[in-house]
Amino acid sequence: MDLTPSPGDESFRAEARAWLAAHVPRTPLPSLETAAGFAAHRAWEAELAADRWSVVSWPAEVGGRDCGLGRWLVFEEEYWAAGAPGRVGQNGVSLLAPTLFDHGTPEQRSRVLPPMARGEVVWAQAWSEPEAGSDLASLRSRAVRVAGGWLLGGQKTWSSRAAFADRAFGLFRSDPDAPRAHQGLTYLMFDLRAPGVTVRPIGRLDGKPAFAELFLDDVFVPDEDVIGAPGEGWRIAMSAAGNERGLTLRSPGRYLAAADRLAALWRRQGCPAYAHDRVADALIGARAYHLFTQEAASRFLAGAELGAESSMNKVFWSEYDLALHETALELLNEEGELAEGAWAEGYVFALAGPVYAGTNEIQRDIVAERLLGLPKGRR
Numbered sequence: 474m475d476l477t478p479s480p481g482d483e484s485f486r487a488e489a490r491a492w493l494a495a496h497v498p499r500t501p502l503p504s505l506e507t508a509a510g511f512a513a514h515r516a517w518e519a520e521l522a523a524d525r526w527s528v529v530s531w532p533a534e535v536g537g538r539d540c541g542l543g544r545w546l547v548f549e550e551e552y553w554a555a556g557a558p559g560r561v562g563q564n565g566v567s568l569l570a571p572t573l574f575d576h577g578t579p580e581q582r583s584r585v586l587p588p589m590a591r592g593e594v595v596w597a598q599a600w601s602e603p604e605a606g607s608d609l610a611s612l613r614s615r616a617v618r619v620a621g622g623w624l625l626g627g628q629k630t631w632s633s634r635a636a637f638a639d640r641a642f643g644l645f646r647s648d649p650d651a652p653r654a655h656q657g658l659t660y661l662m663f664d665l666r667a668p669g670v671t672v673r674p675i676g677r678l679d680g681k682p683a684f685a686e687l688f689l690d691d692v693f694v695p696d697e698d699v700i701g702a703p704g705e706g707w708r709i710a711m712s713a714a715g716n717e718r719g720l721t722l723r724s725p726g727r728y729l730a731a732a733d734r735l736a737a738l739w740r741r742q743g744c745p746a747y748a749h750d751r752v753a754d755a756l757i758g759a760r761a762y763h764l765f766t767q768e769a770a771s772r773f774l775a776g777a778e779l780g781a782e783s784s785m786n787k788v789f790w791s792e793y794d795l796a797l798h799e800t801a802l803e804l805l806n807e808e809g810e811l812a813e814g815a816w817a818e819g820y821v822f823a824l825a826g827p828v829y830a831g832t833n834e835i836q837r838d839i840v841a842e843r844l845l846g847l848p849k850g851r852r
């Protein structure tokens with residue numbers, strides 16, 4: 474791995490830094506888990522997209538700068554260091570888009586990606602069901618063949634930001650007679666405002682209303698919204714899941730910036746000795762994660778599959794994020810318990826890190842079996 478930045482990387486970094494310094498809102502936007510915050514974050518996505526900063530690694534014809542994974546990491550460092558807002562389009566950008574690049578048709582890419590890049594169409598992920606979370610292949614929502622498309626039925630749950638999103642992507646059982654649970658699934662995109670869709674918010678710990686469950690009652694989806702071949706949904710969906718856990722969902726730039734903010738908070742609170750080790754761990758952890766991700770990215774660019782290492786990365790960032798926020802709230806004392814601010818909101822989000830994108834218990838099993846070669850556990 475050669476970490477020496479090229480002259481082009483440095484001018485790219487300088488350009489990104491200057492743009493962010495001129496555009497990042499001076500007052501933080503309201504939480505994107507609320508209706509007002511969602512609208513404000515959409516407007517921010519449009520502002521980013523107007524100067525082609527919303528999806529830098531994508532090809533130029535669909536709104537990006539075609540600048541590759543390496544510069545995407547550079548951009549992310551600058552983005553989070555500048556204190557820029559969380560990304561409302563993340564599900565679409567980090568999960569659906571890579572799937573469409575690998576498995577979508579040219580027509581799907583040119584229709585779906587530009588409005589996603591501009592925040593005009595925000596996507597929700599509709600994979601989980603009440604009895605199909607970790608064991609996703611046991612999902613029961615169905616897609617039934619009709620003239621020109623499919624009728625969707627069933628229930629999806631735990632869908633982040635679905636209360637305000639526009640469209641969703643998910644897996645549906647299209648062949649109930651397939652011999653194995655992973656077979657006979659089809660990957661489809663659908664409209665959250667189509668007839669037959671009911672979106673019901675699920676209460677969150679902090680009372681914010683964006684998290685939702687979806688009820689689908691004969692929802693028509695045209696053939697052009699099937700991703701890949703019908704029946705091949707599992708293989709197609711799994712090729713994107715590694716991306717989510719391993720590289721694109723949590724860029725190291727986010728944690729480098731968060732660790733610096735934690736160190737600043739610690740100094741502001743008079744450098745209390747009890748938190749000294751934890752603040753040092755946070756600073757070291759962020760840099761270690763940064764190096765690990767750079768290494769993973771360079772191997773990925775050289776053609777390697779990330780596979781089970783994505784699971785290791787996922788366990789690391791989710792536990793790291795939680796420890797960092799717990800330290801921050803402790804430093805804030807009772808102010809932290811009662812605060813409405815970024816640390817308190819970040820803490821609630823961090824609590825869910827070991828669960829979403831595949832629980833850490835499952836990720837540890839994957840690491841044990843596929844990376845360490847340990848025997849399969851009894852389930």
Ligand SMILES: Cc1cc2nc3c(=O)[nH]c(=O)nc-3n(C[C@H](O)[C@H](O)[C@H](O)COP(=O)(O)OP(=O)(O)OC[C@H]3O[C@@H](n4cnc5c(N)ncnc54)[C@H](O)[C@@H]3O)c2cc1C
Nearest residue numbers: 598599600601606607631632633825828829830831832834
């Ligand atoms: C904040 C948040 C956001 C989310 N966003 C989305 C979203 O946008 N879209 C979406 O589709 N889903 C989303 N999810 C759902 C998430 O992916 C699931 O919650 C997760 O996969 C676990 O599934 P489950 O909740 O059904 O738990 P279960 O699968 O029922 O698991 C319950 C517990 O048992 C453990 N367990 C289960 N099976 C095994 C096993 N074989 N070995 C060891 N331990 C096991 C699990 O690790 C867990 O601790 C979100 C969840 C959260 C909390």
